[in-house]
Amino acid sequence: MQLSHADQEIARSWLCRTLSPYWSDETPCEPPEHLWPEIIRLSDVWLVAPRLYQSCRGTSIIPEDAEDVLLAVADFATVRSRAMRAELEDIIRFLNEADLEPVVFKGAEWLMGHYAPHAPRLMADLDLWFPTETEQRKALKTFEAHGYALSARRWPGMTARPIIISRHCTARVQLRA
Numbered sequence: 538m539q540l541s542h543a544d545q546e547i548a549r550s551w552l553c554r555t556l557s558p559y560w561s562d563e564t565p566c567e568p569p570e571h572l573w574p575e576i577i578r579l580s581d582v583w584l585v586a587p588r589l590y591q592s593c594r595g596t597s598i599i600p601e602d603a604e605d606v607l608l609a610v611a612d613f614a615t616v617r618s619r620a621m622r623a624e625l626e627d628i629i630r631f632l633n634e635a636d637l638e639p640v641v642f643k644g645a646e647w648l649m650g651h652y653a654p655h656a657p658r659l660m661a662d663l664d665l666w667f668p669t670e671t672e673q674r675k676a677l678k679t680f681e682a683h684g685y686a687l688s689a690r691r692w693p694g695m696t697a698r699p700i701i702i703s704r705h706c707t708a709r710v711q712l713r714a
Contacts, residue, residue, distance in 0.1 A: 548575035584659040586610040622648040635679045639665035663710045
């Protein structure tokens with residue numbers, strides 16, 4: 538069933554309000570039942586399904602079938618986050634051994650901080666920043682020495698930054714200088 542533009546906007550607005558740390562209500566209101574497919578779709582596109590599950594679990598807001606889907610995604614995200622954290626710890630170790638100190642940011646920072654291992658969103662890559670291009674080149678060589686490969690593929694939405702493919706296929710690593 539195709540939703541009207543107004544219904545799509547209601548679903549988007551509900552999801553944003555529900556996930557916002559600035560929303561004043563403790564428990565979000567229940568959206569109309571017919572909007573759940575769009576809410577699930579948006580939470581998937583925006584990679585926030587685990588956060589939606591965390592926000593609404595234990596309430597009567599989520600229909601049972603939608604809750605099953607969100608729980609499965611949240612469980613997957615937890616397993617993936619643990620694997621990505623272990624890989625990030627390994628990466629930081631071998632970069633430090635090469636006298637490189639990357640700045641860990643974006644989703645990768647979540648893995649090392651408060652949310653670990655329950656990152657509130659799915660992550661596609663580990664973002665690392667190096668202050669200079671010289672350090673970035675050294676990092677590329679260090680990654681290659683540890684079995685990683687520079688990707689020849691252009692990932693959707695990615696810029697020309699180097700993308701490293703994990704030897705474990707857990708995550709891409711994106712280097713920035």
